[in-house]
Amino acid sequence: MTGSYREDMWWHGRLRCRGYRITAGRDAVLDVLTKSDAHLSAEDIYMRVHRIYPGIGLASVYRTLELLAQMGLVYKFDFGDGRARYELAEGSKKDQHHHHLVCNNCHKVIDYNDFIEEEVELLKKTEKGLSRKYDFQITSHLIQFYGICADCRKQE
Amino acid sequence: MTGSYREDMWWHGRLRCRGYRITAGRDAVLDVLTKSDAHLSAEDIYMRVHRIYPGIGLASVYRTLELLAQMGLVYKFDFGDGRARYELAEGSKKDQHHHHLVCNNCHKVIDYNDFIEEEVELLKKTEKGLSRKYDFQITSHLIQFYGICADCRKQE
DNA sequence: CATAAAATGATAATGATTATCAATAACTTG
């Protein structure tokens, strides 16, 4: 009944309609991102993609991630360990909106979605106000908390 | 009447009590940070410090900034242009608490403090809740909005 | 299938940040 609709192909239209082409490498990167739930670096992604599509080069992974981030399909984060981390934007998957708790010591990241409704509500309002006041077209936001995780506190 | 108290020496105690030494280089870096109101990169700071204290090396600027950030006297930001940006933590100066609006295109940064009271209030509450739930000692937070500034929108 | 344009892989280049290490300066103690 569902015809030829493929759940894992939702991004094809998004790419196509902007003139980008569908390639095996891009498919593989998105596949890895869809199936992983955590904060992968470009190299993490490269290694995972390499297993299912050995032909891919690291540069293409970077290029794809850059493109997807530009399009808003992927979020790019800096958790302070010297390399960017990527995750699929929500809306595309089971994932719910969440923010991050980052350990300044071991750089571990905890996802949380407590208080998210209130946060998002306030952010929406703030966004609207800032947009008008500063004539700025806001497309996204970032909230993170920093500190020391339980494990790191024990060790000292 | 104010005796020998020097407004520009408030950080000496903070360093001393942790066993760090007061040096001309550190003084100069803090001086530059205190007098500047914008988002300087390490090299920006190096160049400005170099004018008043030519002996300093770039590595020392990096080391000092790292130290100050570690101590919480300085905030370190990533605005997406490939280099870290630093500003003096508030509390030390005229500066008021503010957050940032970052242009994804030209990487310009606008400071704002509209809605700050509400934001801070919510953050405080969230912080408390997260601390308990995840056994995480939170020391700071980050909020940024991203989008396209008015100038960049005109140009396209 | 032929064509034009986009995308790729391999790799060199870039550039911010860090590590190294001998020399120097800051604090401490007598």
Add this chain to the structure above:
DNA sequence: CAAGTTATTGATAATCATTATCATTTTATG
């Protein structure tokens, strides 16, 4: 205040994530 201990420094080499280059291969299209 001199001597000693140790943190700090400057110069520079090393690191390493990310980008640029470019000849070659793929993709989409008619």
